[in-house]
Structure formats: structure tokens, C-alpha cells
Amino acid sequence: MRNIGIIMRRELASYFATPLAYIFLLIFLVLVNLFTFYLGEFFERGQADLNPFFSYHPWLFLFLIPAVSMRLWADERRSGSIELLMTLPVTLWQAVLGKFLAAWAFTTLALVLTFPIWISVNYLGSPDNGAILAAYVGSMLLAAGFLSIGSLASALTRNPVVAFIVGIAACFVFLVAGFPLVLDAFRGWAPQPVVDAVASLGFLTHYEAISKGVIDIRDLIYFVLLTTWFLMATAVVLDVRKSE
Amino acid sequence: MIRTEGLTKRYGALTAVDAVSFTVKPGEVLGFLGPNGAGKTTTMRMLAGFVNPSSGQASICGHDVDADSLAARACLGYLPEGAPAYGEMTVGEFLAFVADLRRLRGAARARIEAVIERLQLQGVLGQTIETLSKGFRRRVGLAQAIMHDPPVLILDEPTDGLDPNQKHEVRSLINELAGDKTVIISTHILEEVDAVCTRAIIIARGRIVADDTPQGLAARAASGRLDDVFRTITA
Helix, strand or coil, X not given: CHHHXXXXXXXXXXXXXXXXXXXXXXXHHHHHHHHHHHHCCHHHHCCCCCHHHHCCHHHHHHHHHHHHHCHHHHHHHHHCHHHHHCCCCCCHHHHHHHXXXXXXXXXXXXXXXXXXXXXXXXXXXXXXXXXXXXXXXXXXXXXXXHHHHHHHHHHCCCCHXXXXXXXXXXXXXXXXXXXXXXXXXXXXXXCHHHHHHHHHHCHHXXXXXXXXXXXXXXXXXXXXXXXXXXXXXXXXXXHHHCCC | CEEEEEEEXXXXXXXXXXXXXXXXXCCCEEEEECCCCCCHHHHHHHHCCCCCCCEEEEEECCEECCCCHHHHHHCEEEECCCCCCCCCCEHHXXXXXXXXXXXXXXXXXXXXXXXXXXXXXXXXXXXXXXXXXXXXXXXXXXXXXXXXXXXXXXXXXXXXXXXXXXXXXXXXXHHHHHCCCEEEEECCCHHHHHHHCCEEEEEECCEEEEEECHHHHHCCCCCCCHHHHHHXXXX
């Protein structure tokens, strides 16, 4: 447990060692406000809720989260520091989890910094703050899912740019899995249970309910299982390929 | 104490390390010699638990490097080839990070100060590692390897890239440290073997081709020079 914390702290500090972290936070905050107020027509809708804010998170995360996770393992392999880390008395699991938690804490910070929107909506009307809190939890879970996929992408290569692009592609597949576009490709030949299974793998299916303030235990389990699975895959890939 | 038994690493059709068996006892400083690509680094990486052996066993202080990996790593100080570190961290932060993971506190923690002084790192503690010269980086790598006073030291090319004065410094450091420790160093510099090693293993194409004292090895050539022995048996 202690080791996870030590690795997490180091990783989190490394985000802020370069301007990248500040640039990321700035871009995220500018885009999220742009989407909410222009595309989401926050004022024009005349409703005291944050639906236009949360409904764009999956699409913003699609491009921004792989940028947060791309360096996690690719950089370690490129600089060779993975050899140092993996020969210190820490387990692979502690390292995978510590790094993931650092990336998650960073994205959580980005979400926390969107608080002026929450203040605005409370100033303008009286929204359901419980639902807003639930939606923030949903966004954090969505970020965790994306980050775990990005962590696997980063473990597969020593080039962060490749990890970024592979991460976006893989996250996109999971994002649109519930869309007719994808499901129609399966409907022609696959039995209904398979189509349902593919549909239920999609992020949006599970995110949309939470983002409207409804926390269903099945959606929670979905995100926890998906994240765990991808982190385990990361550990397996690293165990086999760490020295290559 | 380091023991290997039939240690083998295969990459596809290539056998990088082929059934290497040896034992290094406390007090011994073993020089690991061989041409580039002979399997020195792969052998050391298997001992450090970074590369999984294809077959055979290795143990550090009696702990199997595969089955009891954490215990083996806890008694090991390891300097990987090229002394990798986190470039964006300062020397002080980096050493504190390693000390945290090694659970050094109290008197053990105070030892770090002595190590920093011994390796003359006081002046660069606040500098990020990526801005350091090769010689300083190597010394930072050495500092993290010895800070916990491990019974076993494995140093992959500890003097590579150092100037003659720094080489001399590192060699006397190894001599000082040796005492009752078990040490393996790999090197290309044959004079280094004379200067610090009590025993030398020459490895070529993944196999041990000689295992002797430096004097015993040198005596194998008519000229009595280690270079000549090295060239004859690894050619």
C-alpha cells in the first residue's frame, strides 16, 4: 500500500515537472467551457442543470485522456528507468496501480477546476446538486475507464505518440460500441445476445444514465470491472515485454 | 551470496545466455568480462529480476530471483547499464524516492548523507538529472545502488563514460565497499579487473569460457597480459 502511494506521488509530480500539465489543464478548461456555452447552449436552454456540460465529456476525454496516459509506461521504457523501477522492491501491481492513480488524480484535478460552471448554475437557478455530484462521479469513472485503456496502450510501445494514437483509437471503439453504426454491423449475422453484449460494452450506455444523476450499481460495476481488466492487461503486457 | 544454476535466456532462436552456472561468495568481487553482445547484461538483468530466465535458477542471499523476487531485490543494490533515472527529478528527489521505496528511515536514512558526500553529489542535489553530465549521472546511479548498504552489489559498467579521475574514484569506492559484500561488476576495461576484482569470468556467446583469478587468467598468455588472453579465448 505504501509503495503505491510513493509511486503515485512521484508520477503526479512528474506531470507538473513540465509545462505539459498546465497546457493540458488550460486546454481542457477552455474546451469544456466552449462546448458547454456555445455548442451546448447553456444559457439559451434556460434550464438550471449541467447536462450540456456533462454530455460533451466523453468526446473531450476521447482526445485528452490518452494524452494524460501516453507517457505512463512508454517513457519508462524509452528512458530505461523501467529497469530501475522493476528492480526495486516493488511489485508490478503496485507500479501499475500507483501510476494509474496518479493519472486519475490529475484528471480529477481537471474536473475539480471546472467548479466555476457549478457556481454559475447555482447563481442562476437552483439545480439538483445531488444529480450534479453524481454526474461528476460518472465523469471520474469514465476517465478511469479511458485511462486504463490508455495505460495498456502506453505499455505496448516505447513511443508516447504511438501510445496516444492507439489510445484514442481504442477509446473510440469503446465509446461508440453502443451506437447503431457499430451494432448494425453485428445485427446482420450475430445472434441477439452478442449484439446486446457489444451494446453493453459501450461507455456511453453506462455514462449517460450516471450523467443524468442516476447512479445504477450495474453501471458502477461496469466501470470498475472494465478499468480493472485493462490494468491487469497492462501488468501482463509489462511482465512479458518490460525488458524489450 | 549469488548462485546461478544452468541460467539460460533464449530470444526466439537466439540463445543470449546459455546454461551459466557460478557462485559468488561474500568478500569476492567478480569481474564479468566479454565482448559486446556476449550476454553480460542479460545475465545481470536476470539476477536483478528484470529479465525472466527461460530456464535455470538464480538466487541472491538464498532468495530465488523468480519465486522470491521481492526478498531477493531487497538485498540487492543494482546499477543498470547506462544508469537510467527519472530525468525530470532533481538528484535529491530521486534519491529520496528510492530511499522511500527501500523503507530507509532513522539511522539508515542518515546514511544517505554519507553516500551523497562520498560520491560528491552535494553540489548537484537541487539539479534535475537530465541536466547532469554523464559522470554525475553514473554517480547518482551508484548512490541509489549502495544507499541501503546491500549485502549484494551488481554493477553493470559502473565506470563507463567517466574520466580517468572519476574512474579511479569509483574503483576505490568499490574496493572500500567490498569488505564482506558479494559484488559483480561488468566492464570492458581489463585494467579494471586487476584494480578491483578478486576473480574474473569471461563470457562469450552466452557461455562461460574462463573463470579464474585475474593473475591466473593473465598467466594463460605467453605475454602475461590480460588483453591477449581475452582476445584468444573470445575470438
